Amino acid sequence: MKYIGKKTHRLDGFALSRGRPVFTDDLHLPHMLYLKVLRSPHAHARIKSIDTTAAANIDGIVSILTWKDFPRHYFTSAGQGYPEPSPRDMLILDQTVRFVGDRVAVIAAESLEIAQAALERIQVEYELLPAILDPKASIANPTVIHPETGPVDIYAADRNIAAYFQSELGDVDRGFKESALILEGEYSTPYVQQAHLEPHITLTWLDANGRLVIRSSTQVPFHVRRIVSELLVIPVGQIQVIKPRIGGGFGGKQEILNEELCAAVTLKTGRPARIEMTREEEFYAARSRHPEIIKLKIGVDAEGLFRAVDLNILENCGAYAPHALTVMSVTAQKALSLYRCPNIRVEAQAVYTNLPIAGAYRGYGTPQGIFALEVLMDEIANELNIDPIDLRLRNCQEVGDEIPIAKVLGEGSEGFPIVLHSTGLKDCLEEGRRSVQWQEARQEVKTGPIRRGIGVAAAGHGTGIPGIDMGSAFLKMNEDASFNLLVGATDLGTGSDTALAQIAAEVLEVPVEKIVVYSSDTDFTPFDTGAYASSTTYISGGAVKKAAEKVKEQIFSQGKKLLGVDQAVIRDGFVEADSGERISYAEICTRSMYTDDQMQIMATASHMSYDSPPPFNATFAEVSVDTETGLVQVERIVSVTDAGQIINPPMAEGQVEGAIPQALGMALCEHMIFDEQGAPINTDFTGYHIYTAADMPEIVVKFHEGHEPTGPYGAKAVAEIPISAPAPAVVNAIYNACGVRIRKLPIQPEDILRGLAQLS
Amino acid sequence: MWTSIKHFEKPASLEEAYTLIVPGKKVPFSGGSYLTAEQSGEIDTLIAIRHLLDDRIKMNGKILTIGTGATLQSLVKYDWSRSPLRLAECACLSCPSRNIRNQRTLGGEIGRQRTNSELFVHLKALDVNLEVIGASSQTMSIREWDGQGIINALRIDMTAVKKTFCQRFALIPSAPAVVIVEGVLNKQRLDVVVGGAASVLSLSSITDMGFPEETLAQVAAQAAVRFKTDQYGSRAYKEHLIRTGLARIVAEC
Known part of the structure; x- marks a missing residue:
């Protein structure tokens, strides 16, 4: 292949590196209004009264909207396909506030300063309600967080259960009876934040024809259009959503978070409007990873082969439940499909609390489940005295294996049967074993206060949502043999525009520079479900490949007509007859446009899939543990990934290198914390510690050379797979270093000291 | 805005x-x-x-004078190779971002009196003298300064500093330290300042250069009173960290 698997300059690199005005905030419109949101200081309260008089009297205040200004239409902020599988439990503005940071009012002013000043003048009288801050205390609690009759699809509102499912395949009780060893444990993961560089920001205005234009930093422009249309009762055709360059999303922007508020102000005032969340708001009023408490029980035979797995998930979705059902269904599906097991059972419930709303975050439930699974795997290996890598190798899925849980757990409903067409997990484990010199590292003598250790964890993910995700592409040819590729796919900083251009270039046999990509504008690009679920290369790339093949066929056909031959070949940008006579792409297009058998060479294509081929990853962590303080330092991470055919190696490496610090943060230092009233404590980067360049261990990124037959040129996903295994790998490395087993994230140094004390 | x-x-x-x-x-x-x-x-x-503050770092005999208009980054760039001071390292730890170090002045860092500022803790341990512009200009020990007035310069008598030590405990290097234990050794004593996630700094002088265990335990216990149980661990854990830091400093002495 000429362009696939090769290093290619990013299409947006030139503009980004020169600071060109490519982001949402780079557009400033005349007479623009600035919006600020008044947020609840209480975790649970009913608004008895709001007096906006004093605020409205400030010069420069144009509009103040409260719950009284919106109809009680319940929706979900989750940017998911229609019909959304998340409960519709949210109003644009509500008379009840359910977490510190919930929206109370929105102010539109001539300047941000004026809007800020007005925030302090709004008088709100609250009736305080009991707050639930502990997910374990939510179900049997007399306080009901959503007692109203309006919400739709809440599983059991009276018990604060937002979503629930259970399933059993095989005979789990019998499987445990047949097991030689049964181990179980409780594992928990924290609230963590996506911490994307660019905050949520939206601009809205009316175009010359009075249509609503929304320019937003979003991963899901088409869902934004659909949901805003529904909420503000205007036709989809009257809305244009534009997605400029994005400064990171990681799932946090798979949400309709501000667009409807901004649009409501524009529709009311007729003026452009702008809303941007502060970093503090990002922490408590945007979205985060769902904290989960997982009880996992595994039975194995004497050889370590799985006989039965019993998984119980308690998910804290916060005050509302976008993505609640689907995140925990991904937790279950990925944890229950990594290894072969004839008997599996799962029960999962997502509960409401009066804490910030969780949502989509890279990995989408997988890191939580993989953490539990892979730590327990290490415990089993230790108990059976089997090498942890060997234990995994014995249980790995093979090509041709069915993943039965995939049929049971789909996107909020029954899924589709999935058969593995490719898996490189065994190769990833073996490659990592060689790379880290596993045996020597494991058996290193542990002496002195600083103990070194090594651990491994494996992970699997998916590639798009089967039967749901759909992408489409439009490709047209220009006289100079360049091509306009219009895609609804949303490049959120990943470089997906470049990867899609490479796929088109490979089909058309033209340099990547000849592909001009325009993406994510609901007026001008065809539909795409959006950038989530690691779907873009596989789903949108599939659409691009189909469209390019159609265009290539047209070029070939036109070329043969112009040459007057029936037989020819395409070579180096020419259609060439057997005689050696040839005609260039450029001439074919020009003559097709202006003189001969006139037509625009162009094509559209859509692509969806009932497959969701799992990419795999094996991560090896080397740590040092200070046994006098309990502090852990990650020395090296070796990450080996099977993502099928890699389309663009440097960009794929970037995905892995970006996922690892997020994973290490969840393992060691990231944790949103709240006081006894549910107010957030650490809402900046001084109190909330993310990995920075100064903290990074050595990272070694490797890819297994695989080929997924259902993917474009053999590609599978790479965006989310590297984030799940580092945390359990670190935990397992700590055990290897000092014998202390951690089951709760983030790892507390004091817990390590306690563990050491117990050992001694 | x-x-x-x-x-x-x-x-x-x-x-x-x-x-x-x-x-x-x-x-x-x-x-x-x-x-x-x-x-x-x-x-x-x-x-x-800013336009009124001296930003020079000068050595006059054995007296080091630093204008408080000096940025933290200028402390990083200064050649401290023959000095026991750790101002460059502390400036980096106090403020990991070079962009902000280019902006932040030494005076601002002292004025903030941040207990988790390695630089401020270091200066306290060094017992530097401050030239303070107030109702009347005066020079005073940083340990006696009440936060009033504008600091124009600081002075360090280098003859009083034999060796300095720092034990810093943080979840990751760029995160603010949970516990900082700073030690300055001179001929007669080891001055110890304990900072980090503490409400105020704790200062002790250990004069028994045999460093008996009970003395170290007492210093740690007194310092730990300034800490509370939080997301980084219990107060007892902080005391343990202080004790560990002291033991490591003593081992280096």
Whole structure:
């Protein structure tokens, strides 16, 4: 292949590196209004009264909207396909506030300063309600967080259960009876934040024809259009959503978070409007990873082969439940499909609390489940005295294996049967074993206060949502043999525009520079479900490949007509007859446009899939543990990934290198914390510690050379797979270093000291 | 956007600047990295003093003088290779971002009196002298300074510093330290300052150079009172960290 698997300059690199005005905030419109949101200081309260008089009297205040200004239409902020599988439990503005940071009012002013000043003048009288801050205390609690009759699809509102499912395949009780060893444990993961560089920001205005234009930093422009249309009762055709360059999303922007508020102000005032969340708001009023408490029980035979797995998930979705059902269904599906097991059972419930709303975050439930699974795997290996890598190798899925849980757990409903067409997990484990010199590292003598250790964890993910995700592409040819590729796919900083251009270039046999990509504008690009679920290369790339093949066929056909031959070949940008006579792409297009058998060479294509081929990853962590303080330092991470055919190696490496610090943060230092009233404590980067360049261990990124037959040129996903295994790998490395087993994230140094004390 | 700022004063001298200060309302502004990050709504006037501050680092005999207009980054760039001081390292730890170090002044860092500032803890342990412009100009120990006035310079008598030590405990290197234990050894004693996630700094002088266990335990216990149980662990854990830090410093002594 000429362009696939090769290093290619990013299409947006030139503009980004020169600071060109490519982001949402780079557009400033005349007479623009600035919006600020008044947020609840209480975790649970009913608004008895709001007096906006004093605020409205400030010069420069144009509009103040409260719950009284919106109809009680319940929706979900989750940017998911229609019909959304998340409960519709949210109003644009509500008379009840359910977490510190919930929206109370929105102010539109001539300047941000004026809007800020007005925030302090709004008088709100609250009736305080009991707050639930502990997910374990939510179900049997007399306080009901959503007692109203309006919400739709809440599983059991009276018990604060937002979503629930259970399933059993095989005979789990019998499987445990047949097991030689049964181990179980409780594992928990924290609230963590996506911490994307660019905050949520939206601009809205009316175009010359009075249509609503929304320019937003979003991963899901088409869902934004659909949901805003529904909420503000205007036709989809009257809305244009534009997605400029994005400064990171990681799932946090798979949400309709501000667009409807901004649009409501524009529709009311007729003026452009702008809303941007502060970093503090990002922490408590945007979205985060769902904290989960997982009880996992595994039975194995004497050889370590799985006989039965019993998984119980308690998910804290916060005050509302976008993505609640689907995140925990991904937790279950990925944890229950990594290894072969004839008997599996799962029960999962997502509960409401009066804490910030969780949502989509890279990995989408997988890191939580993989953490539990892979730590327990290490415990089993230790108990059976089997090498942890060997234990995994014995249980790995093979090509041709069915993943039965995939049929049971789909996107909020029954899924589709999935058969593995490719898996490189065994190769990833073996490659990592060689790379880290596993045996020597494991058996290193542990002496002195600083103990070194090594651990491994494996992970699997998916590639798009089967039967749901759909992408489409439009490709047209220009006289100079360049091509306009219009895609609804949303490049959120990943470089997906470049990867899609490479796929088109490979089909058309033209340099990547000849592909001009325009993406994510609901007026001008065809539909795409959006950038989530690691779907873009596989789903949108599939659409691009189909469209390019159609265009290539047209070029070939036109070329043969112009040459007057029936037989020819395409070579180096020419259609060439057997005689050696040839005609260039450029001439074919020009003559097709202006003189001969006139037509625009162009094509559209859509692509969806009932497959969701799992990419795999094996991560090896080397740590040092200070046994006098309990502090852990990650020395090296070796990450080996099977993502099928890699389309663009440097960009794929970037995905892995970006996922690892997020994973290490969840393992060691990231944790949103709240006081006894549910107010957030650490809402900046001084109190909330993310990995920075100064903290990074050595990272070694490797890819297994695989080929997924259902993917474009053999590609599978790479965006989310590297984030799940580092945390359990670190935990397992700590055990290897000092014998202390951690089951709760983030790892507390004091817990390590306690563990050491117990050992001694 | 700092909506509460209505006035910007540019005085001709530090003495004049001092007269303009109204705590919490009219405040001196040098690098401004703390103030602009916080944007307190109570402050309505900024008093520019950067142009009045000396920013030089000078050695005069055995006396080191540093103008408080010096940025933290200038401390990093200075050649400390023959000095027991760890100002460069502490400047980096106190402020991991080079961009902010280029802005933040030494005076601002001292004025903030941040207990988890490695630089401030180090200066406390060194017992530097401050030249303070107040109702009257005076020189005083940093340990005696009450936070009033404008600091123009600091002085360190290098003959009083034999060796310095730092034990810092943080979840990851760039995160603020949970516990900082700073030690300065001179001929007669080991001065220890304990900071980190503490409400105030704790200062002790150990004169028994045999460093008996009970003395170290007592120092740790006294310092631990300034800590509370939080997301980083219990107060007992903090005491343990302080004790560990002290033991490591003593081992280096």
